[in-house]
Amino acid sequence: MRPAAVRGEYWVDGQLVVVENIPAEVCSSCGEAVVTLVVHGQLDRLFAAPPAPRRTLSVPVYDFEDATPAADEARPTAEARAD
């Protein structure tokens, strides 16, 4: 694990929000980011009383229906299942 500032995406009251520069520990092998309980609490308080956003993004939205599988990937696999 190594310290890094990461970007997180969250749904808050039905709205997608992005938080940048979250202090986290990132796994050197798989890249997974882990935040401490203290940082978690800070994010909860940020979302409970959000300040004015630094900037606003507009994001493209896709439907998986528009994705075309390769011929040899057409069958669903165990990894493709959403848990």
Ligand SMILES: [Zn+2]
């Ligand atoms: Zn890992």
